[in-house]
Amino acid sequence: MSKVSIDATDSLPAEDFKAVFRGHPGGVSVITADAGQGPVALTATSVASISVDPPLLVFSISALSSASDVLSRAQTVVVHFLDVHDIELAKLGAASGVDRFAQDQTWTRLSTGETVFDNVRAWVRCEVIERVQAGTSTVFVARALQSHIERDSEPGQPSHGLVYHNRAWHRLDENSLLTS
C-alpha cells in the first residue's frame, strides 16, 4: 500500500467536481471479494482496462463503502461487467444496508473460492497487485487471471450496454448508435 500526500489548499470545491462527473457516462460493474469472513459486493463505475499484456485493470473504492474493509485485505476480486439484463444486480450493489448475498440461488463460488454472481454479461477473476491510498479512497490495480463471457456485445448479439449517466440508467443498442 502506498499513500499519496495532498496539499489541498487550492483544490476544486467538491460540488464543482461532482457536477462534472455527474455528466460523465460510466459503464457499470459489480466487484465481489471475500477475505475469509464472508463475501462483499459493490457497484462501481470506475473499472477501466489499463494494459492487455499483462492484462491489468484499475478501479477505486471509497473508504465509506461497506465493502472497503474486506477489499483492503482480499488478495483476489471478481469484477462483473454488467449489461442491461443485469440492472437488478447493479441496483443491489448500489443500495446501502442490503445483504447482497441473501438469495442463495443468484451466486456461486468458484473452485478457487471467489464469489461470482450468476448470469452476468461477463466476469474477470483478478489478483490485486497494488493499492494506492488517495484521499478518502483506494485505487486498486489488479491482474486478470480468468474470465467468462456469458453474453457477447458484438452487433446482433443479445447483450446491450448498461450505462450510468446523470443519476439514471441508460441502454445502448442500435437506436443509440451514432452514425457519421
Added chain:
Amino acid sequence: MSKVSIDATDSLPAEDFKAVFRGHPGGVSVITADAGQGPVALTATSVASISVDPPLLVFSISALSSASDVLSRAQTVVVHFLDVHDIELAKLGAASGVDRFAQDQTWTRLSTGETVFDNVRAWVRCEVIERVQAGTSTVFVARALQSHIERDSEPGQPSHGLVYHNRAWHRLDENSLLTS
C-alpha cells in the same frame, strides 16, 4: 513514480481480456498536457472520479501512446469531458499520426499555461500527484484545481452523453433512458 512487479505466468490471455472490455461502455475524455515542448492530446475512456474531497481522479495511458512521454513529465493536465457535440474532437484524439493542434481556432491557453480545447462539454485542470507504472501503462492520480462546464447534463439541458462501446460511438438521451 512507483512500479508494480508482476508475475504474469498465470495471466488471462490478452485476447480474452480485450473481449471483456470491448463490451464494457466508457465515457469519453480527451487529456491534454504540455511539459514545455508543445502540447499533446489523446482520447481516453479510463477517466474516473475516485474522491470528491479532496477532488481526485484517475486515468491510465499506454506507453505506446504518442502522448506518453510528455505526460510522464507534465506537472498538470487538462481532462476534457466530451458529449455528442464533441465527437470530432474524440476522433481527433484517437487518430494516430495527426497534429491535434493544427487548427489554431479550436484551442486556447489558460493563464496558467495549459492547453484547452474550446466548446467541450466540460474540462478540469488537474495537478498530477501520483504515477504508478503497471505493465505497459502508467496509472495517473490527479487532483482537480479548476473546472469549467460549458453544457450541463441535467434533463432538458443541451448536453447528450457520448459513450464508446464495442468499437462504436453511442448517444445518451431520452430515448436511451431505462425506465423501471
